Amino acid sequence: MPGTAKKIKITINDKEYAVDRNGSVLAICQKNNIPVAALCRHFDFEESEALCRLCLVKARLPKEKDYRFIPSCVLKATQGLKIITSDGEIARIRKTLLELLFLEHAGLCASCYRNLNCELQNLAIKYSIDQFRFVPRVAEIESEEALERLRDRLTRKVADVRNPSIARDSTKCVECRRCIKACAEIQSVKALNVQKRAIETGIGTEHYTPLECTYCGQCALHCPTAAIIEKTEAVAVVKALKDPNKVVIAQFAPSVRVTLGEEFGLLPGTVVTGKMVAAARKCGFDVVFDVTTGADITILEEATELIDRIKKEDPKRPLPMFTSCCPAWILFCEQFYPEIIPHLSSTRSPQMMMGSLIKTYYARNKKINPKNIVLVSIMPCTAKKYEASRPEFSHEGLRDVDHVLTVREFAHIVKNLKIPFVDLPEEDFDSPLGVSTGSGVIFGSSGGVTEAALRTTNYYLTGKSLPQLELRNVRGLENTREASVRIGDKEVKVALVNGLASARKIVEMVLRNESPYKFIEVMACRGGCLGGGGQPWPINNQIRLARMRSIYATDKTSAIRESHKNPVVRKIYQEFLYKPGSRKAEKLLHTRHYPFEYKLRKEHMKKSDNGW
Numbered sequence: 001m002p003g004t005a006k007k008i009k010i011t012i013n014d015k016e017y018a019v020d021r022n023g024s025v026l027a028i029c030q031k032n033n034i035p036v037a038a039l040c041r042h043f044d045f046e047e048s049e050a051l052c053r054l055c056l057v058k059a060r061l062p063k064e065k066d067y068r069f070i071p072s073c074v075l076k077a078t079q080g081l082k083i084i085t086s087d088g089e090i091a092r093i094r095k096t097l098l099e100l101l102f103l104e105h106a107g108l109c110a111s112c113y114r115n116l117n118c119e120l121q122n123l124a125i126k127y128s129i130d131q132f133r134f135v136p137r138v139a140e141i142e143s144e145e146a147l148e149r150l151r152d153r154l155t156r157k158v159a160d161v162r163n164p165s166i167a168r169d170s171t172k173c174v175e176c177r178r179c180i181k182a183c184a185e186i187q188s189v190k191a192l193n194v195q196k197r198a199i200e201t202g203i204g205t206e207h208y209t210p211l212e213c214t215y216c217g218q219c220a221l222h223c224p225t226a227a228i229i230e231k232t233e234a235v236a237v238v239k240a241l242k243d244p245n246k247v248v249i250a251q252f253a254p255s256v257r258v259t260l261g262e263e264f265g266l267l268p269g270t271v272v273t274g275k276m277v278a279a280a281r282k283c284g285f286d287v288v289f290d291v292t293t294g295a296d297i298t299i300l301e302e303a304t305e306l307i308d309r310i311k312k313e314d315p316k317r318p319l320p321m322f323t324s325c326c327p328a329w330i331l332f333c334e335q336f337y338p339e340i341i342p343h344l345s346s347t348r349s350p351q352m353m354m355g356s357l358i359k360t361y362y363a364r365n366k367k368i369n370p371k372n373i374v375l376v377s378i379m380p381c382t383a384k385k386y387e388a389s390r391p392e393f394s395h396e397g398l399r400d401v402d403h404v405l406t407v408r409e410f411a412h413i414v415k416n417l418k419i420p421f422v423d424l425p426e427e428d429f430d431s432p433l434g435v436s437t438g439s440g441v442i443f444g445s446s447g448g449v450t451e452a453a454l455r456t457t458n459y460y461l462t463g464k465s466l467p468q469l470e471l472r473n474v475r476g477l478e479n480t481r482e483a484s485v486r487i488g489d490k491e492v493k494v495a496l497v498n499g500l501a502s503a504r505k506i507v508e509m510v511l512r513n514e515s516p517y518k519f520i521e522v523m524a525c526r527g528g529c530l531g532g533g534g535q536p537w538p539i540n541n542q543i544r545l546a547r548m549r550s551i552y553a554t555d556k557t558s559a560i561r562e563s564h565k566n567p568v569v570r571k572i573y574q575e576f577l578y579k580p581g582s583r584k585a586e587k588l589l590h591t592r593h594y595p596f597e598y599k600l601r602k603e604h605m606k607k608s609d610n611g612w
Contacts, residue, residue: 010081019077024048026055026072029085036085037094037123039101039224040176041073043540044526045185048073052176054097054123058084069093095127101174102129105225112172112226113412117537119224120174164389165215165231165382170202173227179203179219187524188501189213189332203227214335214500216328216524217382217406217533230382230534233403234413240374240403241284248374250285251354251433252276254292255380255444255529256407258550262536262543263411264421269546271554274426280378281427282419289358289433291377292440294350295452296563297357297572298325299439301347301589302449303456304580306519318342320495320510320517323449325349327387328524330593332500337507338595346590350443351377351384352393354433355400356588361576362433370398377404380444380532383524392591406534435568438469438555445551446528447474447481447496450521454494456564458487469561475552477527477544480506482517494519498526 007018010025012034019028027043029036039052050071058067062080072085084090101120109121123129175194180203183192191213195202205211220228240248261270280288302323309317324330324345333340348356355377359370377384387393388401405413414421428434439455442448451471458466466485473483474494479502482495495517497503503522509515525531527544530551560566577585 008077008079010077010079010083012083013085021078022076024073025057025059025075025077025081025083028077029072029083034085036072037126038073039119039123039174040178042178042181042222044222045178045181049177050074052097052101052174054094056090056093056097058087058090091127094123095129098123098127098129105172105174113229113232114226114537118226119538121225163211163215163231163386165385166211166213166217166220166228167231168204168211168228170204170227172225173203174225175201175203176224177203178222178224179228182218182222183213186218186499186501186526187214187216187328187332188504192219214328214331214524215383215386216500218525219533220382221525221531221533221535221537221539230406230409231385232409233385233405234409237376237403237405238413240376243374245372246374247286247368247372248284248376249287249289249358250280250283250376250378251289251291251294251351251358252280252378253351253380253384253444253529254295254436254441254448255532255535255547255551256378256410257441257554258444258547259380259530259535260407260411261421263408263415266422267546268543269548269550271550272421274428275421275424276378277429278424278427279414279419279421282424283413283417285376287430289354290429290436290440291350291354292436292443293433293566293568294354294357295440295443296437296566296569297353297589298347298350298443299449299452299456299563300569300573300580301353301585302345302453303460305345305347306453306457307460308581310518316342320515320520321345323519323521324591324593325443325449326383326523327381328383329500329503329522331383331386331596332503332524333507334593334596336504337511339511340507341593341595343510344593346586346592348393348589348591349384349387350440351379351404352387352400352591353589355388355393356395357572357576358433359395359398359400360588361572365432370395374402375400377401378407378410379404380407380529380535381525382406382533384534407536408534411536432568432571435566436558437563437566438558438561439563440566441554441558442551444529445475445548446498446523446526446530447471447476447521448528448551450474450483450494450496450519452563453519454485454487454492455562457492458485459562459564462488465562470552470556475548477541477548479526492519493517494521496520497522498528500524 008021009016037054039054041048053071055072056069057072059070060067060082109115180192184190195204240246257273258269260276261272277288306321309319309321322343358375363370385404388404393400439452451474479498484491484493493516497506530547531544
């Protein structure tokens with residue numbers, strides 16, 4: 001075909017392959033299932049710096065007689081290139097490199113959060129590294145100066161006072177810099193960087209100050225060890241589960257049903273909805289709800305707000321309207337683009353809508369004192385921890401959501417209680433907040449919010465369902481996508497964005513008054529929530545696509561596929577909220593966003609008033 005790049009031939013381990021010219025040899029090996037060790041390279045990022053050098057291979061370049069060692073991540077394919085990926089000499093070098101890494105590593109694998117799910121540990125096992133041989137012994141350090149340096153390295157843990165989401169431990173860092181790339185390339189936040197020099201080199205914030213970012217967790221998701229993880233709330237949750245005076249409620253985010261199974265050895269994308277409900281009950285949760293019900297309510301409020309903005313053309317609520325489901329995106333706007341705040345939808349995220357309704361509507365109907373309810377969200381996202389802690393999401397002094405567990409944290413609780421997850425029977429969510437639609441489920445994928453919103457917006461404007469509910473032109477993993485959908489006699493142009501770096505470009509387009517869009521969906525993580533910072537390790541596009549396919553397959557087979565047709569949602573409005581956009585709905589289901597500096601001052605004043 002015209003324009004198609006001509007393939008070249010290279011030889012890997014005496015076998016010939018037709019490949020693209022100048023492609024990374026490491027990428028070629030991985031694509032062809034040829035094992036090559038690597039720590040610093042992740043294929044979510046464009047470039048590699050050959051930092052760990054574990055991917056060394058023997059390469060004989062064209063016109064050269066002898067093989068030489070070259071890191072395969074920076075070695076480009078050229079015609080006639082010959083590669084050896086593994087032999088005794090390569091294995092010895094890799095083992096030595098791994099031993100050097102362990103000299104700087106804490107090496108306490110048995111008690112580590114990522115035990116048995118750590119890339120460094122997996123390589124140590126593969127190359128027979130005696131990990132404990134390299135744990136530094138304080139008694140063996142002779143000089144006082146050397147002892148002080150060791151103590152500093154082993155105890156340099158940043159106290160993130162204002163950060164409820166991310167925990168960092170530099171003693172487990174292998175300086176691969178994947179966290180730096182995630183923060184810079186995916187999010188353009190650049191909160192992490194290389195600090196100090198020589199033997200004191202480390203990864204962290206400037207001068208190792210407390211972390212202030214968007215708390216998306218992509219740094220934790222891409223970290224190969226436990227140097228960056230979520231700040232766990234598991235201990236507090238287990239304590240609540242043991243309290244007979246508390247009604248402990250679990251609520252699961254839409255994407256969790258297609259990702260949780262990976263923590264128990266199931267293939268990516270395996271739908272485990274019934275098993276996760278059963279597991280929650282085995283853990284001791286009294287009630288188990290589905291956040292997709294909250295997603296359906298979000299759509300009704302969001303569609304109403306969008307129509308209102310289109311009709312009234314209020315400069316205080318301008319178009320395009322941005323989604324507000326992603327807390328990392330909201331914090332990004334508050335920090336970097338406060339002038340875009342009027343464009344943000346005022347609707348709360350499904351998590352916070354559910355929290356508000358559980359502590360009011362559900363508590364009233366079941367005659368439970370809200371003070372006795374402990375609501376625990378199981379979320380794909382570390383930023384949801386931050387979101388739940390925001391002071392505006394409380395009612396009469398009670399947090400709407402008490403605790404947030406990532407998918408990984410919930411799986412740890414299940415494993416620690418020795419619950420046989422894979423063998424559990426399927427169970428259903430509890431009523432009333434356990435009935436969902438296909439529109440609610442697709443919230444878990446990038447483009448899902450837009451697709452669900454357009455289904456309901458079309459119904460509100462025309463009284464009819466879209467001729468084709470599956471809007472395939474809004475689906476995918478591309479960082480920025482756009483689509484045009486006919487609603488009634490109008491064409492509605494929408495944009496969908498993955499990653500805050502891509503969102504930055506769209507925001508600046510809006511600020512220049514160059515945006516042709518009416519509605520813009522932004523998700524901080526690639527693929528949306530299914531690629532969130534609290535999802536199972538590892539992550540790559542193949543895993544994201546498997547999860548995405550399962551989400552859309554669930555939508556396709558759902559008995560109800562449009563949010564406005566959810567009978568539970570209709571009942572809640574009839575009995576409690578009156579209608580979307582009502583005064584009561586505004587109070588319980590909407591919020592306000594503030595410039596970051598103003599928000600910090602407001603929180604400081606609140607703490608001062610309470611004598612904290």
